[in-house]
Ligand SMILES: Nc1ncnc2c1ncn2[C@@H]1O[C@H](COP(=O)(O)OP(=O)(O)O)[C@@H](O)[C@H]1O
């Protein structure tokens with residue numbers, strides 16, 4: 001298959017084992033995001049794929065050609081890869097056009113310049129061709145770095161935190177432009193990031209790395225968000241409301257409602273994580289089904305596109321427990337007013353707790369089974 005194939009790669013710096021038998025496949029035409037905490041080995045993985053770091057164990061294959069294993073090391077410039085790192089690494093003494101044509105050393109000069117101008121045009125930087133990098137803003141430097149990485153028509157593009165140097169407003173815009181350029185080029189792209197929202201926006205597929213470089217879960221953004229298979233993955237996207245309960249008759253009961261838990265045995269202690277948008281608020285004081293719990297509103301925070309409402313449960317067992325609720329529409333309940341909090345099971349995830357009541361961590365966990373059919377995807 002065309003693209004990048006990393007097979008059973010392990011890597012250590014001295015005694016520090018950073019990657020342990022990591023494998024991944026990035027097919028041509030796809031943007032794959034590696035999402036993981038700082039220090040999880042993301043940059044190391046990219047450097048190994050690029051050939052900037054000697055491979056210790058495993059195999060790197062690009063378009064079905066082995067470019068590195070324990071005995072072989074194809075140098076970076078012969079791997080057909082494009083690279084873009086966080087700091088862009090433009091050559092300060094070269095103008096924009098020369099920066100972009102730098103990697104086209106195999107071509108006749110006028111042909112290389114034509115190709116470089118074409119790439120600059122694609123990223124909207126043709127009118128800066130004669131400028132030097134220090135004359136450009138961060139966003140403009142990012143565009144030039146992207147043009148430089150793509151100019152030699154690489155088989156694989158490796159991006160390491162490519163937007164982290166940009167401020168929030170610009171980041172959104174550049175992200176969108178970059179994605180359009182990547183899709184038009186059809187190159188297999190690996191983008192490393194520690195920003196879950198960025199991964200959700202950019203990726204055809206997301207691979208979540210745990211602390212030792214192992215892949216905890218891989219899937220389309222929708223799967224990662226709605227079917228997290230690990231507590232760690234569920235918690236990546238921010239605040240969660242947490243409850244503990246026990247499976248009874250294939251169900252788990254929390255104050256907000258009942259959730260089916262078919263794949264767990266009765267009597268199994270569980271934790272239930274509910275996303276802030278999975279808590280539904282009703283001001284009419286009672287649903288037809290009688291489901292839900294009375295709550296007091298303690299505060300509301302308008303975030304712009306939606307509200308975060310804090311409510312306090314009033315029941316005996318969970319007296320005083322605070323919940324975070326995300327409300328998309330302009331629902332601003334009055335403070336201290338009694339309302340009912342219910343549950344959207346699509347946003348609730350059940351994970352088994354082991355005998356000691358501790359989280360079972362990164363072992364196989366069970367997903368919540370929604371009690372109502374899901375909308376077609
Ligand atoms: N050149 C190096 N020499 C020694 N240790 C390194 C080197 N590069 C990275 N490390 C260590 O390897 C681990 C993973 O680093 P890195 O691959 O940069 O992770 P990430 O990009 O996910 O933050 C860290 O503990 C880091 O300190």
Ligand SMILES: [Mg+2]
Pocket residue numbers: 042043044160
């Ligand atoms: Mg890094």
